[in-house]
Amino acid sequence: MLIPEESATIGQVLAEAARRWGNRPLLAVPANPARSYAPQGLEWSYAEVARRVSQLSAVYAEAGYGVGHRVGLLLENQPEHFIHKLAMNALGVCCVPLNPDHRPMEMAYVIGHARLDLIISLDALLPLVQQSLAHTPHRTAVLSVQAAEDRLPPPPTPREEREVRASDIASVLYTSGTTGRPKGCLLSHRYELATGQWYASTGGLVNFREGQERIYNPLPVFHVNALVFSFFCAVLTGNCQIQTDRFQPTRWFEEVHSSRATVVHYLGVVVPMLLNQPAHRLERDHQVRFAIGAGVDPQRHAEFEARFGYPLVEIWGMTEMVRAIFDSQTPRQVGTRAFGRTRHGLEVRVVDDADQDVADQTPGEMLLRYSADTPRKDCFSGYLDDEAATEHAWRGGWFHTGDVVSRDPDGLLHFLERRKNIIRRSGENIAAAEVEAVLQAHPAVAQAAVLGVHDEVREEEVLACVVLKSGQQAHPSINDPLVQNLLTYCREALAYYKVPGWLWFTEEIPTTGTQKVQKHQLFPAGTDPRETPGMLDLRPLKKRKAMHSA
Template sequence: MLIPHEAATLGEVLDEAARRWGELPLLAVPANPQRAYAPQGLEWTYAQVAGQVATLGEAYARAGYGVGHRVGLLLENRLEHFVHKLAMNALGVCCVPLNPDHRPAEMAYVVGHAKLDLVIAVDSLMPLLRAALDHTPQRPALRSLEAIGPLPAPARAAEPRAVRADDIASVLYTSGTTGRPKGCLLSHRYELAAGQWYAQRSGLATFGEACERIYNPLPVFHVNSLIFSFFCALLKGNCQVQTDRFQPSRWFTEVHESRATVVHYLGVVVPMLLNQPPHPLERAHQVRFAIGAGVDPQRHAEFEERFGYPLIEIWGMTEMVRAIFDADAPRRVGTRAIGRPQPGLEVRVVDDADEDVPDGTPGQMLVRHSAATPRKDCFSGYLDDESATEQAWAGGWFHTGDVVARDAEGVLHFLERRKNIIRRSGENIAAAEVEAVLQSHPAVAQAAVLPVRDEVREEEVLACVVLKPGHEAQALASDPLAQALLAHCRESLSYFKVPGWLWFTDEIPTTGTQKVQKHQLFAAGTDPRQAPGMLDLRALKKRQASA
């Protein structure tokens, strides 16, 4: 295994990996006859990736890109995303992955907030990108992935210095409780430390060298695929198999044909696969273990028994490079155990006053590297938001916003998210963002958005709406006003953020200072989905065209 020096950069580590494992595969995409690109599949060795990175790096350098520039990548889950990122990072350019499911206004915010100098996009997503630029004064240069010729030059010069390990390699945007996403600054050292941490786990999650194939169906604009699993593979001579997106109907075939030894999942994957009819390849695999989060405890054992490999639950987030694993015996199948703190990852469980709570008592989880170096290898902060960064690190501990309980053996059990965030199929949705869009509709006086349980997608978006005088709606999914609100949300929000449940109410409870009391909307212990007048709009939540 490569053990990166703390001053190492991504370019230096890639070159060393290529020298050591040149002819071994680093990146692969499974065959898929229905896919527009590489329908027969694709596989690139370490030497091929390094060669492409060097060629692309020369093109970026000739155009004038270097330290201090930020480039957006709108490349879906294509392998080219990794190559462009590595080529940019070798020059000190920062990569900003863009979400292809964003609507124009959402993408405009990221493009403007990140002050992008250039965006590389696939042809099919260029209309979305151009529509986004109508919503922001930022004017990055644009380049199609399929275009031939020199890259457009940046409008400003690069900083005249060498690349450093603490330079920002990526800015990943994550939902915040205020409704606007925050840009997490991730350094070269962070990304290498993320891969090293994953690669050095023990127990069921032990990785071999130059023999593993990690099948990852998660989006490349998320930290899991782009950084956590990819750099784990890179540092141990292994291969990342990057499919275009999770498809239940293709999972068994792709896992079999890709010869995957490790697979990544989200909670939504488990019920979707269990709901598939028996498949001749469902146990014809080489998978040793699966890594993920959010499995329904009641279906955990059922999954392992049917498909023949263990699901290892972990906890992690973009801001914190280290994931907490539950990979050692004895296993706790059927619980929400996520493992114990380890050297390099200290944990406290606290109340609202940041005071430690006894074992067995729910509290917010705080994490740090150590007392001497609390922020070591963690994210470098939120882009242009020092106040939010320092608030998150109050008292020298990072406040995760997740509620856990620690048992008598020191094992942490995940309970819920403390922040105003909805977790749907692995996507973090800020309730405040959806509320803001709903309240911009002329018929809406007030809106409160909250999560409700979903048997397949973990959680779904529920919107509770108070209408302005003169507006009425019937408790029918076909009601014109309900349809209008749904259409209004679709114009501004990614499809997964659009409410799946809608409930018209006369009042949303508030405190004397007008703070919304969402917990009072429905009686304790009841399922909001069963409330009289609740509208089920989930069937209308469909992935939208790019523009």
């Protein structure tokens, strides 16, 4: 493995990787005849990537770009995204990936907040950029990716005439969030290289062989998982990243097989979608050694591994923190929400609302740091133009993740829920994820989202939003057989107070580009979800006596 010096920059590391592994593949795209680009697929070696990066860096440099500039990329998952990012980083330019799923007002906020000097876009997305610019006073040049290969408009301000440093910001990634405006996470060259090194050195089941791994990542490159986490792991180990355009359950088996993937990345939503696919001739004809992801339904974890023949290694991670936590050591805790133990380079506390440590196996917020002397070592550099939010997150010398976990006496950590998704009902804390997992295991349910709604007596009540599988139908009545079946199913799996008091059938649950559920978009702002047409009030059936046997 190539172990970068702490002073190394991305440009320096790419040059060294190309020198070591010139003819080995670095970036691949699986074939897809229906795709508008590279329908036959492509594969670029380390030498080819370095050549393309060098050529494009010269175009940026000639136009006057360098340290101090920020350029937005609206290139979806196309391989040119990596080439532009690497070319910019070699000069000290900061890359700001733009989310193609954003609506104009959302993108306008990012463009203005990041104060972009230039936007490089796919032709098909240029109208979205122009609509977005109409909603912000910030003016920036816009260029198609094809035109950008030859010549760029000059930046509005001169570059800083100095060498690129490891502490310079390589990327600004905007958190998706569930409430409020997204924050811009500042990721330095050192952060991105340290992320790849941390992943590559995990150990246990997550064992990267130099020059032998092919990492299939279907996640968006405008987020940290594909753009930084897996890509720089590949760069530092002489391996290849296989970047498909997006996750498609109907193409997963074919692409994993044909790309010769040895590692695959997933999100929790991927697991039930693949399990719901009919038997496929290639579903066990693969070279996958392990999968990396988060959020697998505990009730379907073992089922997935048995059917497809490789382990799902659950992890915890977030954009702000370079160090993910992996459940990669055997024996693993399949069928639970365990995500591993800490290792050297990461300290963890589990605390209550007053930041006081809680006892083992007690829910609390997870706090992280590198060490007492250097708590922020290699972590994100802060939130763009929001020092107050940065310091609040780091209060007391620990980063506050906002995630509620519990820790076993042997140090094994279990994910419970995002703190804001804990439902407080009659003094009981209910993890929405636990109720969602039960509902999603029901044979008629395709997807479920659970949240708390106001209750005049009990503070909050459990509301379940359910998408039914194709062919399933329910009428908005508590006497409907499917409604009764769902209620009975929950009663049998959950304590009475966790059973939904409200039930609403919907055709779609909104998600982000990384398939994170956007619960705040389920109901219009300022409205009471309980008054939504079709909402079923199950509270009369939710009584302790009726649930006593549960």
